[in-house]
Amino acid sequence: MDLVLHEHTNDQVKSFIDNPSHALILIGQNGTGKGYLAKYIATQLLGLNSDELNSYPFYSRLEPTDNVIAIESIRKIQKFVQLKSIGSKKIRRVLILDDSHLMTTEAQNAFLKILEEPPEDTVIIMSAISDRSLLSTIFSRAQSIYVKNPSLVTVTSHYTNIGFSEDEIKKNYYVGDGGVGLINSLLNNESDHPLVNSIAVAKSIVSASMFDRLVIAESLSKQKDQVPDVLFALKRVYRAVMVQAGKSGGITQIKRSHNALSRITDSEALLSSSTNTKLLLTDLFLNI
Numbered sequence: 001m002d003l004v005l006h007e008h009t010n011d012q013v014k015s016f017i018d019n020p021s022h023a024l025i026l027i028g029q030n031g032t033g034k035g036y037l038a039k040y041i042a043t044q045l046l047g048l049n050s051d052e053l054n055s056y057p058f059y060s061r062l063e064p065t066d067n068v069i070a071i072e073s074i075r076k077i078q079k080f081v082q083l084k085s086i087g088s089k090k091i092r093r094v095l096i097l098d099d100s101h102l103m104t105t106e107a108q109n110a111f112l113k114i115l116e117e118p119p120e121d122t123v124i125i126m127s128a129i130s131d132r133s134l135l136s137t138i139f140s141r142a143q144s145i146y147v148k149n150p151s152l153v154t155v156t157s158h159y160t161n162i163g164f165s166e167d168e169i170k171k172n173y174y175v176g177d178g179g180v181g182l183i184n185s186l187l188n189n190e191s192d193h194p195l196v197n198s199i200a201v202a203k204s205i206v207s208a209s210m211f212d213r214l215v216i217a218e219s220l221s222k223q224k225d226q227v228p229d230v231l232f233a234l235k236r237v238y239r240a241v242m243v244q245a246g247k248s249g250g251i252t253q254i255k256r257s258h259n260a261l262s263r264i265t266d267s268e269a270l271l272s273s274s275t276n277t278k279l280l281l282t283d284l285f286l287n288i
Helices: 007-018 034-046 071-082 105-116 152-160 166-175 180-187 194-207 210-221 224-248 251-271 277-285
Strands: 023-027 059-062 093-097 122-128 143-146
Touching: 007 034, 007 143, 023 034, 034 093, 034 122, 034 180, 059 071, 071 093, 071 105, 152 166, 152 180, 166 180, 166 224, 180 194, 194 210, 194 224, 210 224, 210 277, 224 251, 224 277, 251 277
Parallel strands: 023 122, 023 143, 059 093, 093 122
Antiparallel strands: none
16 A cells, blocks of 8 residues: 655554554544545455455445535444454454545434444544544543654655656655645545545636636535545645745745735635525636
């Protein structure tokens, strides 16, 4: 499995694998590679390679549906952990719960019951965007690892060894804001990562003519659920542009990027209260 970690995060992961507790929360912003890391830990605990994991009968992965994890999904988990596992290994079952912060309050309370009486042969690996995004009672019953972004030097060393050029690594490092999950997906053109498509849209907005930007605004306004991710991706693209401009002394480009970032941030704040998404996006795209 292609995995590169911050040194401190790596040490914590090794420690957990050597002495696992019944529950682990991987904490980090979107794109930091929590999903890759959760799967890696699962393979190590179960003694499997990544290709074998999905067909292993006592492995399950739960992802949000429409950005929500409802109580019905937690009930399925309850049935899964009640199944009797086979074998003599201490850890025989692993459950991964992606984006656990998207559980409803009702779902979190139901999930808490699983954590209060976990099966001895089971490890539950959750991911969350912050240490305040879940009920405190859930955090108190799980070990936490903060997934830090590795340095550009570490990422460059890792990916040049497997055939990528330093230039493409640096560009994607800045666009990915140092998050190795997103960097890896960008380098390998993995469209299944939720932010990869948004970054592609963001790049097209940055390079588009004014007319094409209006067309994109019109299209996006009809897909409102995608707008927050596109705005988030736009910020990452403009930050990358600003960093590159800073290295080359491009003062004008730095100012333009700074102005764009300010406008995007304002648009994010207005998005939840705006009743006219098309107007909001049109105004933004014409002024960045």
